Amino acid sequence: MTLSGETFTSYLRTNVLPVAEETIFFNNKMLDGSIFETVGPAQCPGGDSIDWIIDTSVSTNAAAYVLGDPMPTPDTTTTVVPYVTKDMFQASAKTYDIYRAYQANGGAYAPLGDQDTKAIQMASRSLRDLCVTTMITDLIALVDSTSAFGDGSLSRTTYAALASYEAGAISTLAKADLDTAIENMLGVTYGPVALEDMVWLMPVNQLFNLADVAGAGLVYNEYSTSSAAGGTLDVENTHRMKSYGGIPIVVVPDMTSTNMLLLNRKKVKVYNWMALEITPKDVAAAEQSWLLKFGANVVVTDPRKQAKLDGITA
Numbered sequence: 001m002t003l004s005g006e007t008f009t010s011y012l013r014t015n016v017l018p019v020a021e022e023t024i025f026f027n028n029k030m031l032d033g034s035i036f037e038t039v040g041p042a043q044c045p046g047g048d049s050i051d052w053i054i055d056t057s058v059s060t061n062a063a064a065y066v067l068g069d070p071m072p073t074p075d076t077t078t079t080v081v082p083y084v085t086k087d088m089f090q091a092s093a094k095t096y097d098i099y100r101a102y103q104a105n106g107g108a109y110a111p112l113g114d115q116d117t118k119a120i121q122m123a124s125r126s127l128r129d130l131c132v133t134t135m136i137t138d139l140i141a142l143v144d145s146t147s148a149f150g151d152g153s154l155s156r157t158t159y160a161a162l163a164s165y166e167a168g169a170i171s172t173l174a175k176a177d178l179d180t181a182i183e184n185m186l187g188v189t190y191g192p193v194a195l196e197d198m199v200w201l202m203p204v205n206q207l208f209n210l211a212d213v214a215g216a217g218l219v220y221n222e223y224s225t226s227s228a229a230g231g232t233l234d235v236e237n238t239h240r241m242k243s244y245g246g247i248p249i250v251v252v253p254d255m256t257s258t259n260m261l262l263l264n265r266k267k268v269k270v271y272n273w274m275a276l277e278i279t280p281k282d283v284a285a286a287e288q289s290w291l292l293k294f295g296a297n298v299v300v301t302d303p304r305k306q307a308k309l310d311g312i313t314a
Contacts, residue, residue: 019112020112025253026125026126026128026129027128027129027132027133027253027254028125028128028129028132029132029136029252029253030131030132030135030136030139030252030270030298031128031131031132031270031272031296034250035199035201035250035252035265036265036268036269036270036298037266037269037270038269038270038271038272039269039270039271039272039273040272040275041272041273041274041275044271044272044273047086048085048086049083049084049085049086049151050083050084050086050271050273050297050299051081051082051083052081052082052083052299052301053079053080053081054079054080054081054082054161054162054301054302055077055078055079056078056079056080056159056160056161056162057077057078057161058075058076058077058078059075059076059077059078060075061073061074061075062075078159080154080159080162081152082149082150082152082154082162083150083151083152084138084150084151084297084299085151086273086274086295086297087131087134087295087296087297088274088293088294088295089127089130089131089134089293089294089295090127090291090292090293090294091123091124091126091127091130091291091292092123092281092289092290092291092292093116093119093120093122093123093289093290093292094119094283094287094288094289094290095115095116095119095287095288096286096287096288097286097287097288098286099115100115103115116288119290120278120290120292123290123292124276124278124292124294127276127292127294128294131294131296132254133254135270135296135297135298136252136254136255136256137256138297138298139201139261139268139298139300140255140256140259140261140308142298142299142300142303143164143166143261143263143300143303143306143307143308144156144163144164144166144303144308145163145164145165145166145168145308146163146166149162149303156303161304162303162304163303163304164190164303164304164306164307164308165181165184165185165189165190165306165307165308166307166308166309166310167180167181167308167309167310168310168311169310169311170309170310170311170312170313171311171312171313171314172312172313172314173206173209173210173213173309173312173314174213175213175214177309178210178213178214178244178245178309179245181262181307181309182198182245182247182262184307185198185262185264185305185307190304190305190306190307191264191305193264193305195245195246195247197264197265197266198247198262198263198264198265199247199248199249199250199262199263199265200243200244200247200248200249200250200260200261200262201250201252201255201260201261201262201263202249202250202251202252202255202259202260202261203251203252203253203254203255203256203257203259204251204253205257206257206259206260206312207238207241207249207251208238209312209314210241210244210249210260211236211237211238211240211241212237214237214241214244247262258310258311258312258313259308259309259310259312260308260309260310260312261306261307261308261309262306262307262308262309263306263307264302264305264306267300267301267302267305267306268298268299268300268301268306269298269299269301270296270297270298270299271296271297271298271299272295272296273295273296273297274293274294274295274296275294276292276293276294277292277293277294278290278291278292279291279292279293
């Protein structure tokens with residue numbers, strides 16, 4: 001059957017679902033509050049950076065007391081003031097009046113909604129995605145054993161208390177790598193950190209590596225059968241890897257594929273120092289335009305109580 005142009009137009013309007021399927025992924029993981037505490041704009045410090053104080057060492061004259069002993073010399077504390085420069089991100093949205101006219105009176109795809117709202121929503125999600133991927137990169141750099149800490153480039157050699165536990169160039173992941181990281185976080189050099197305050201962060205490929213290393217003993221467990229699988233044996237362990245060593249696992253999209261982080265989540269914060277602002281802009285055309293601005297940083301307030309495994313390729 002051949003449809004005339006008029007009939008075909010009517011056919012599309014009544015039979016094509018008025019839904020735009022979205023195949024685009026926007027990362028919001030660091031900003032959704034599921035991993036770390038988010039500090040809102042009202043609680044963030046002013047200025048162009050986020051600064052805080054870290055006590056790195058203490059020289060003490062504490063001693064046992066014997067009757068008649070004089071008071072000892074007071075302690076001397078060494079402190080540093082690291083900082084991260086505030087990151088601001090921008091995006092723009094634009095729509096065209098001619099398309100608004102086309103949508104009038106049931107024009108093609110009119111049920112999809114207002115084009116201004118669609119454009120602004122898309123731009124704002126792109127903005128948050130850029131912010132989140134930047135914070136993920138920054139977090140991996142802040143948790144390190146040797147590279148300078150923060151935007152103030154503090155030497156971790158000079159200030160050893162700023163150095164995180166790091167096992168590098170691991171290549172093939174082994175159970176000992178995971179256990180040693182936990183042991184260090186529980187010890188006094190890089191801790192002690194309570195187990196309930198720890199969290200594993202890793203990309204999805206490392207979750208599969210972890211399952212292969214740590215989950216082998218689960219394969220033939222009597223609880224491996226699943227009614228969803230028709231009662232058959234499921235030999236893949238990944239879906240059972242919700243935690244390791246009593247520490248929850250969080251898969252972070254866009255995280256570097258060769259890294260794992262074991263973090264004290266109470267010592268990592270996201271500073272959302274500038275809320276999303278949407279400002280209409282004048283343009284010399286039959287168009288509508290908006291500028292979107294957003295500011296946020298991730299801050300590792302105590303880098304010593306953190307751990308990183310890197311160089312993991314298998």
